[in-house]
Amino acid sequence: MNEMTQLERFRAEVPQPGPARVRRHEERLLAAIARDAGGAPERGRRTPRLRLLGLAAGLAAAVTAGVVVVARPGAEAPQIIHPMPVAASEVLERAAEHASRAPELHPEPGQFLVFESRTMNPSYGTDRYLYRTWRKVWLPVRGDATGGVIDGENLPPEPFPGWPVPAEAYEGVGRRSGPEKLADFDDRVEYLRSDYDYVSRLPTEPQKMYEHLYTELGNGPRDDAEAWNRVRGLLTEAYLPRAQRVALFRAAAAIPGVTTVRHAVDAAGRTGIAAARTDPVAGRRDEFIFDPKTYLYLGERSVVTDAAKAEAPVGTVLTSSAQLSVSVADHAPAVKGD
Amino acid sequence: MSEESRAEADDASCIERSRRDPEVFAEVFHRHASDITRYVTRRLGEDAADDVVAETFLAAFRQRHGYDLSHPSARPWLYGIATNLMRRHVRTEVRQLRLVERTGVDPVTASFTDRSDERLSAEASRRRLAGALASLPKGHRDALLLFTWAGLSYAEISEALGVRLGTVQSRINRARNRLREELGGINPLATVSEETVCE
Numbered sequence: 186m187n188e189m190t191q192l193e194r195f196r197a198e199v200p201q202p203g204p205a206r207v208r209r210h211e212e213r214l215l216a217a218i219a220r221d222a223g224g225a226p227e228r229g230r231r232t233p234r235l236r237l238l239g240l241a242a243g244l245a246a247a248v249t250a251g252v253v254v255v256a257r258p259g260a261e262a263p264q265i266i267h268p269m270p271v272a273a274s275e276v277l278e279r280a281a282e283h284a285s286r287a288p289e290l291h292p293e294p295g296q297f298l299v300f301e302s303r304t305m306n307p308s309y310g311t312d313r314y315l316y317r318t319w320r321k322v323w324l325p326v327r328g329d330a331t332g333g334v335i336d337g338e339n340l341p342p343e344p345f346p347g348w349p350v351p352a353e354a355y356e357g358v359g360r361r362s363g364p365e366k367l368a369d370f371d372d373r374v375e376y377l378r379s380d381y382d383y384v385s386r387l388p389t390e391p392q393k394m395y396e397h398l399y400t401e402l403g404n405g406p407r408d409d410a411e412a413w414n415r416v417r418g419l420l421t422e423a424y425l426p427r428a429q430r431v432a433l434f435r436a437a438a439a440i441p442g443v444t445t446v447r448h449a450v451d452a453a454g455r456t457g458i459a460a461a462r463t464d465p466v467a468g469r470r471d472e473f474i475f476d477p478k479t480y481l482y483l484g485e486r487s488v489v490t491d492a493a494k495a496e497a498p499v500g501t502v503l504t505s506s507a508q509l510s511v512s513v514a515d516h517a518p519a520v521k522g523d
Numbered sequence: 524m525s526e527e528s529r530a531e532a533d534d535a536s537c538i539e540r541s542r543r544d545p546e547v548f549a550e551v552f553h554r555h556a557s558d559i560t561r562y563v564t565r566r567l568g569e570d571a572a573d574d575v576v577a578e579t580f581l582a583a584f585r586q587r588h589g590y591d592l593s594h595p596s597a598r599p600w601l602y603g604i605a606t607n608l609m610r611r612h613v614r615t616e617v618r619q620l621r622l623v624e625r626t627g628v629d630p631v632t633a634s635f636t637d638r639s640d641e642r643l644s645a646e647a648s649r650r651r652l653a654g655a656l657a658s659l660p661k662g663h664r665d666a667l668l669l670f671t672w673a674g675l676s677y678a679e680i681s682e683a684l685g686v687r688l689g690t691v692q693s694r695i696n697r698a699r700n701r702l703r704e705e706l707g708g709i710n711p712l713a714t715v716s717e718e719t720v721c722e
Binding site (some may be wrong): 187189191192193195196198199200201202205207209210211213214215217218221306372 | 545546548549552556557558560561564565573576577580581584585629631632643648649652653665669672688699702706707719
C-alpha cells in the first residue's frame, strides 16, 4: 500500500455532512443574502431572521474584515497590545459625566429589556430607496437574541438620491408585522454579545473596556473603524449598567479619529450633538448622537463623506436610528404563528 | 462534455447572475457545500469546520463581484477561500494530528466511528502518517490534501492557492516523499524522478 492510498484512507470515515448541518451553514448564507438583497423586513419571508439593529452593519464589517473579526480564541493570533490613547471626545466625556444623573434600570434574569426605536436604512435591491421602520424589541436579560421578540411596522420610505422610490417600497407601510420571533439564530462570537447578562460582566475601567472593543483586532485604520462599530453594538438596543456605560463612553472617546458634530439629527427628528468617526474605506461618517443638555443617547446616523465610495452625494444621510425608549418588562408578548 | 463538468460550467454564470440577483448564489452553495464541509471536517474536526465552512460561503458571497468569470468551475475558488480561513486553525490541526501520532486517538473521527478496533491492523502506519502530515509545512499539506482529499487537479490547486503550477508540483512531490519516508523508510531521493508525471 503506497503513501497515497494510505492517505486516501486516513479519516475516510468522515462522512458527507447530514442535511441538518448543511442547513445550518445555508441559513447563515441566506441571512447574508437577504441583507444584501435589501433586507427590508417585510420581504424575504422564508429567509431566517436575525434582526439586531446594532448588528447589521457589524456583520457586514465582520465579513469584510474577514479573518480578524471572526477569529476564535486558540487560533494562532499574535498578542496585540492596545494602549489606550488619551480620550479626545468632549461629547463622550460629557456623556460619561452625565451618566449618573439618569435613572438606572435594574433588570433581573427572566425579565426583558424593551427598546422602542425608529430606523432608516438603505435598500440596495433592484431599486434603491431608504426604508424606514418603527420597531419595538424585547430582549431577554439573559440569553441570546433567539429568545427575543420584535414588533414593528414600515414607515413611508424616503428616496435614495438619484433613484425614484419603487412601488414595492410602499408595501406593508402602516401594517403591524408582529409580534414575532426576533431571530432564528444568533451565532455572534462571545465578545460581540450585547445581552444585559453579558455586558454586566464587562470591565468598568476604560482601559480594559478599550481592550474589549479591540478584541481580536489590530491597530490599523480598519480595526479602529470596527472598534467604533462595536461601540454601536453596545449602544443600539443594548443597555449597559452605569459603570460599564461610563467605561464604554471613555473607551470610545479614545478610539483614534473621533470628532464632534455640533448638529446631528436622529431618525425621530431630534437634534443633538454627536461623537463621530469617519470611515474612509466606506466613505461615510458614523455618528452617535446625544441630547445636547442631558447627554442621554438619542440615536445614530451615517453621513456620506465620499460620494464615489458611498454611491451617494456627500452629506446624504443613508442610515439613522432613534432610540425612543428603554424599559424593563416581566414578559415579552406572545409571538404570532409563522 | 461530461454530466458533471456541464453542471460545473454553470458556476460562473450563477455567480454572474448573483451579482444582480443575490439569491442565485444559494445555488453555488448547494453544489459545493457538502464536499467542502467533508474536506474541512476531515482536516479540522466538526466544530472548527462548522465555522470555516459557513465563513467560506459568506466570504465567497461577498467577493462574488471579484470572481473571474472565465473560470467555469468555482471549486478552486471556494477551496482557496476555505484554505485561507483554515489558516487560523493550523494549531488545532497540527495538535490533533500529533495526538493521533502519540496515542492513536483521533478527535476528528471520534464522533463518526463506532468501532474503534476496526483499524487496529493499520494502527502503526496510521499514527506515523498523522505525524508526517503534522510535520509538513502548511503550504505543502494544503497542496497534498487538496489533491488527495478534495480531488483537485494540479492546475486547480494552483488556482486555489494562488501559486504557480510548478510550485504545486514541487510541494506535492516533497510532501509525498516525506510521507513515504515516514511510512516505509524509503530513501526519498531515489523516487523523485517518477513524480513529475502525475498530471
